[in-house]
Amino acid sequence: MLATDNPPPREFDPPLDAGIERAVILLCAAGIETFESCEGGAGHCYLQPTVRFSGDRSEGFRALALALQNALPVRAIQRVWTIDDGEPTGPYWEITFWQKLEPDPCLVP
Numbered sequence: 001m002l003a004t005d006n007p008p009p010r011e012f013d014p015p016l017d018a019g020i021e022r023a024v025i026l027l028c029a030a031g032i033e034t035f036e037s038c039e040g041g042a043g044h045c046y047l048q049p050t051v052r053f054s055g056d057r058s059e060g061f062r063a064l065a066l067a068l069q070n071a072l073p074v075r076a077i078q079r080v081w082t083i084d085d086g087e088p089t090g091p092y093w094e095i096t097f098w099q100k101l102e103p104d105p106c107l108v109p
Contacts, residue, residue, distance in 0.1 A: 012024070016037060017037065017038060017039035017044070017049075018039065018100075018103065019039030019040070019041075019049055019100030019101055020037045020038060020039040020040075020049045020050070020051060020097075020100070020101060021101070021103065022072070022101040022102070022103060022104045023037070023049070023051050023067065023072055023095070023097065023101055024037050024051055025104070026066060026067070026070055026072070026104075027051060027053060027063055027066065027067075030062070030063075030066050032053050032055065032059065032062065032063050032066075033053055033054040033055065034051055034052065034053045035052055035053065035054060035092075036050075036051070036052040037050065037051045037052070038050050039100050039101075040096075040100065041100070046096075048075055048096045048097060048098070049096065049097040049099070049100050049101060050094060050095070050096045050097075051094070051095050052080075052092055052093065052094050053092065053093050053094075053095070054092055054093070055092075055093055057079075059093055060077050060078075060079060060093040060095070061077075063077065063093065063095055064077045064095065067095060067097075072097060072101060073097050073098040073099055073101075074095065074096075074097060074098075075096045075097055075098045076094075076095070076096045077093065077094070077095050077096075078093070078094050079091045079092075079093060079094075080092055080093070080094050
């Protein structure tokens with residue numbers, strides 16, 4: 001599936017970082033439930049561009065396949081549990097990229 005097959009609404013609150021927008025739109029268009037993203041780098045909460053998303057144990061592999069089929073520079077995919085108030089929370093998925101992503105020319109208004 002390409003990002004343009006079924007694009008989700010282009011409005012996110014708060015707005016997406018430009019360097020991760022392409023990945024978030026791609027994953028959302030495929031029905032993957034993203035809940036956090038950051039383009040990474042100085043002044044951001046992640047070092048690399050990152051998208052966190054929900055799903056069962058197969059969802060990460062679906063997201064990985066989708067990203068690779070669309071030539072995104074995937075760095076890693078992992079299942080994550082965070083510690084919130086002393087309790088493990090999760091698991092959820094996290095996909096990171098080697099660099100900020102260029103906008104998809106098909107999605108630029």
